[in-house]
Amino acid sequence: MLGMARYPTLFLALLLASPALYAGFVTHQLDAKTALLRLLIAVPVAAVMLGLFRMVTRGYGKQKDEQAKRPPEEGTAAAGDHEPLRAEAVAGEPFPQRRSADNE
Numbered sequence: 001m002l003g004m005a006r007y008p009t010l011f012l013a014l015l016l017a018s019p020a021l022y023a024g025f026v027t028h029q030l031d032a033k034t035a036l037l038r039l040l041i042a043v044p045v046a047a048v049m050l051g052l053f054r055m056v057t058r059g060y061g062k063q064k065d066e067q068a069k070r071p072p073e074e075g076t077a078a079a080g081d082h083e084p085l086r087a088e089a090v091a092g093e094p095f096p097q098r099r100s101a102d103n104e
Helices: 007-025 032-056 065-069
Strands: none
Touching (some): 007 032
16 A cells, blocks of 8 residues: 555654654653654655655666667677776876886
């Protein structure tokens, strides 16, 4: 469903309701029933918040279907060859190469 019984959901609900729980059980400025009611209200609110977050981040880190199914272009490596691209970035003057004859 919305994942109301998941640990992250319950932890977020506890975090959201912590001021009411503190006021209800530690400082006694709030009735205990009211504090627990606020915790019960915080559980579905946290489930919706985390559900929206999961929905937004569901596709991150996955290849898109059109990129995965695209055939390789001519002159490039075959689909099974996954050799990393090697490149060199130079900013300014390159470092001089050290040779063993330079140290003598």
